[in-house]
Amino acid sequence: MKWQQDSCVVHCKYKNLVVYFRVPLDFDLSSTRPETIELLNLVLFSPFHKEMLDRDFPAHDLKSKRCGLAFSGGLDSTAAMMLLPKDTELCYMRRDFESLLKHDNADRFCEAIPKRVWSVRSNHEKIRTLHGERVGFSMDLSCMAHVILLADYLNVGRICTGIVLEDTYLRGCSFQSLSESSIIGVDPFCFNFWRMVFNSFGFDLCLPVYGLSEVVTSKIVNNSDYRDLASACLRSDGECMACYKCYRKNLLKQNPIKINNGTLKMMDIGRLSHLPSLLYGLSKCEITSGPIVKKYQKALTQNLDFLERYPDFYLHDAIDAELIDAIKNNLSLLGVEAMDKEDVNNIKSFKRY
Numbered sequence: 001m002k003w004q005q006d007s008c009v010v011h012c013k014y015k016n017l018v019v020y021f022r023v024p025l026d027f028d029l030s031s032t033r034p035e036t037i038e039l040l041n042l043v044l045f046s047p048f049h050k051e052m053l054d055r056d057f058p059a060h061d062l063k064s065k066r067c068g069l070a071f072s073g074g075l076d077s078t079a080a081m082m083l084l085p086k087d088t089e090l091c092y093m094r095r096d097f098e099s100l101l102k103h104d105n106a107d108r109f110c111e112a113i114p115k116r117v118w119s120v121r122s123n124h125e126k127i128r129t130l131h132g133e134r135v136g137f138s139m140d141l142s143c144m145a146h147v148i149l150l151a152d153y154l155n156v157g158r159i160c161t162g163i164v165l166e167d168t169y170l171r172g173c174s175f176q177s178l179s180e181s182s183i184i185g186v187d188p189f190c191f192n193f194w195r196m197v198f199n200s201f202g203f204d205l206c207l208p209v210y211g212l213s214e215v216v217t218s219k220i221v222n223n224s225d226y227r228d229l230a231s232a233c234l235r236s237d238g239e240c241m242a243c244y245k246c247y248r249k250n251l252l253k254q255n256p257i258k259i260n261n262g263t264l265k266m267m268d269i270g271r272l273s274h275l276p277s278l279l280y281g282l283s284k285c286e287i288t289s290g291p292i293v294k295k296y297q298k299a300l301t302q303n304l305d306f307l308e309r310y311p312d313f314y315l316h317d318a319i320d321a322e323l324i325d326a327i328k329n330n331l332s333l334l335g336v337e338a339m340d341k342e343d344v345n346n347i348k349s350f351k352r353y
């Protein structure tokens with residue numbers, strides 16, 4: 001795809017859609033490396049054009065050690081921000097078309113942070129609709145597209161996002177090791193493959209909360225000054241209390257709300273995401289009846305306390321060796337411990353049933 005810049009809009013034509021990003025005024029596309037644009041094309045379009053990945057990806061040196069985080073204002077990316085170095089650039093992707101998604105919570109958060117948050121408006125979530133799918137990211141890693149586009153401008157080499165344990169090791173029906181993991185949603189390619197792709201363009205794919213459950217990210221944020229700013233709800237200014245996220249996140253705050261329509265709808269269509277943390281929340285709030293408890297009775301008999309800690313192996317799986325000690329130190333400062341042997345057995349034997 002050929003990208004062009006007109007004033008503060010970087011755009012390309014894809015089928016009958018003009019895909020665009022609104023960039024900072026002094027951004028200059030001609031100063032962006034061709035490799036950076038190639039990577040942007042891969043994360044946006046390769047899910048629909050797999051031949052784009054049919055090539056070699058030789059390793060290249062990291063062009064910068066600085067981190068750029070796809071920051072959403074939710075709990076997971078806030079926890080990621082707290083674990084990453086202080087000079088991490090925060091980049092917020094703002095959906096630039098009418099939808100149910102509300103930006104009020106993220107706006108309030110971005111304004112309260114004592115550093116600049118780069119807000120990038122884009123319509124790239126429409127690309128999928130040209131392939132008969134509903135609006136959304138082309139694949140999981142497309143949530144980083146705006147960070148990749150700004151990477152050279154911001155002198156960023158490590159591209160980071162807040163993908164958590166429930167979307168990585170526990171994404172399937174049972175534990176998946178890194179080599180089996182398909183977090184990018186384009187089987188059969190896995191995280192290792194994408195890390196190699198990023199490396200070949202001079203970037204590092206860095207996932208600081210890859211091994212942390214929502215139980216941990218919620219705890220980190222709820223114990224911090226950001227507790228009243230980070231919000232998972234995308235439907236309302238504040239919490240709508242009617243969506244699945246509001247239901248799940250309140251369970252994790254041990255502040256259960258009545259099961260709502262959003263949750264029931266997700267259950268009906270088989271899309272109760274982050275199920276391990278949901279089950280953990282139900283069990284900690286001692287909720288012993290209702291449709292979810294009924295459906296997942298067997299899964300609820302498992303010891304889920306391992307979700308309070310992190311598996312040591314994730315640090316080596318998802319984070320560059322040079323950053324591991326800093327992240328480990330921050331986890332310790334935030335009171336998050338590593339899993340012991342019993343926890344590791346429990347995570348590896350976890351089943352949804």
Ligand SMILES: [Zn+2]
Pocket residue numbers: 233234235236239240241242243244245246
């Ligand atoms: Zn909500």
